[in-house]
Amino acid sequence: MRRILLLMCLAVAGMLQGCVHATAPTEFQAVASQPYALGAGDRVRVIVFGQDSLSNSFSVDSSGHIAMPLIGLVPAAGRSPAQLATEIEGRLRAGYVREPRVSVEIEAYRPFFVLGEVTTSGQYPYVNGMTVETAVAIAGGYTPRASRDHAELTRTQDGRTVTADVPMAQPVRPGDTIMVRERFF
Known part of the structure; x- marks a missing residue:
């Protein structure tokens, strides 16, 4: 008798589990x-104001980097677009462009x-x-x-x-x- 009662309670509990909202x-x-964190597979548009040859679209590769002219591989995975822009500005300022202003926008997620x-x-x-x-x-x-x-x-x-x-x-x-x-x- 107790086994039947226990089985019935378990059956009812199983049915009620479906009623619980996730x-x-x-x-x-x-x-x-x-803020959105970039990752492998994202495509970003990097605009370096006054430097059209450096402005382009770049894909974040499987290692989490983008490859830019002059400065090479820039880590992008886990960073927001604003953080990536700051990193690119810093690298360009170190001997390539006098006062770089960089904007990064997500082109494709x-x-x-x-x-x-x-x-x-x-x-x-x-x-x-x-x-x-x-x-x-x-x-x-x-x-x-x-x-x-x-x-x-x-x-x-x-x-x-x-x-x-x-x-x-x-x-x-x-x-x-x-x-x-x-x-x-």
Whole structure:
């Protein structure tokens, strides 16, 4: 009798678990307020005012650098565009340009990925202001078996990978991987 009661309690607890709403972990909430950090796959436009030959578009390579004329490899990964501009100004000031003024803007973000129970899994270009729900829409929507109230989001930040169940309204960042799981019922 006790076994049956225990099994029934476990079954009810399992069903109620699906009713719990996913909330974003504090690591994901803190990142939303921070400036964007460049990473491999981003494309930036560097403008050196008065030096058209130094102004161009550059891709952040897999080692996290951009290769600029005169100053060579400049570390970009983990820096904001403003921090990168300051670094480039400092390097140019050291013997190449008298009073450099540099502007860095993001030309193209690195892609994000959608996997699991969506119509078309794959890699997609990032668009500012995206949520998990809009990312699923870009991937063609849900399959009939998809869980539609939350998804698993994987993000690399500060050199470590964090994975958590998040609500569909969770903001997406470039490089994120979204996994839409199969529902139980």
